[in-house]
Amino acid sequence: MAENSDIGDEDEGTERAPRRFAGLARRIALVVLALLVLPYALILLYRSEFIHPVSTLMLADLATFKGYDRQWVEFEEISPHLVRAVMMSEDGQFCSHTGVDWEQMKGVVDDALAGEATRGASTIPMQTVKNLYLWNSRSMIRKGLELPLAIFADIVWPKRRTMEIYLNIAEWGPGIYGIEAAARYHFKTSAAKLTPNQAALLAVSLPNPIERVAGKPGKGMKRLAAVVDRRAKRSGAYITCLYD
Missing domain, CATH: 1.20.5 (Single alpha-helices involved in coiled-coils or other helix-helix interfaces)
Structure with a gap:
């Protein structure tokens, strides 16, 4: 038994x-x-304007006890020079696409299939959702998560809200997040008082703000900023979704 x-x-x-x-x-x-x-x-x-989101990088800085500097500013308190410069540097078709620039994306895919070096095709909505919810890498997994999030964000958020969030969470130096902290750190001024040249320098530093220091630009960075500044001054037809 x-x-x-x-x-x-x-x-x-x-x-x-x-x-x-x-x-x-x-x-x-x-x-x-x-x-x-x-x-x-x-x-x-986050469609509610009184909510001030933080990015995954900001949370990582908190988790590692580094801390960060960020002072949220409303869209109306940001210099139009900066808005135009960032848009023309990062995403010239921001007002016309629906979160993803499919023409640019097709070019990237075609280059990849041909074995050629690929160029960036991230729109401002794509960069915003990546900064808010994802991680920095070139993996297909991240890109696959990023695309539907960008499309959904573009449906839910007005264009001005998207730009406001992006400019308030973008990294502009070690522990420096958002345009107000960036303007004060690099140029000892406010986001509202940035000059066209300062705005262009901040815009071209965005892809790599650790190596491209807006307040201490080299010759190459100054040349890029001059190009962006010229585009920003001719951007009237491209920014109708942000300014009447």
Whole structure:
């Protein structure tokens, strides 16, 4: 009788193992699903202008006890010179696309398939959702998550709100986030009082603000800023979604 009891215990333990594994798999699936859905819920929440979102880099700085400098400013308190410069440097078709510039994206895919070096095709909505919810890398996984988030954000947020969030979470130096902190750190002025030249220098530093220091530009950076400044001054037809 004792032997039969042992066999029964073994059978019951064998049956429990798959059930435990299935339960664990369900819990993991629910966690993954929640993580995928959360950014979309936050996009809806962030439509409210009184909410001031933070980026994943800002959270990382907090988690590692580095801290950061960011003072939120409303869109109306940001120099139009800066808005125009950033738009013409980062995403000239910002007012006309729906979160993703498919023409630019097609060019990147064609270059990749041809084995050529690819160029950046990230729009401001794409960069904004990446900064808010994702991580820095060139992985296809990140890009696959980024595209639908950018499209959804473009549907939910007015263009001015997208630009406002982007300019308030963009990194402009070690621990320097947002245009107000950047203007004060690099030029000892406010976001509202940036000159065209200062705005252009800040705009061209965005792709790599650690190496491209807006307040201490080299000759190459000054040349790029001059090009962006000229484009910004001729940007009237491109910025109708931001300024009447």
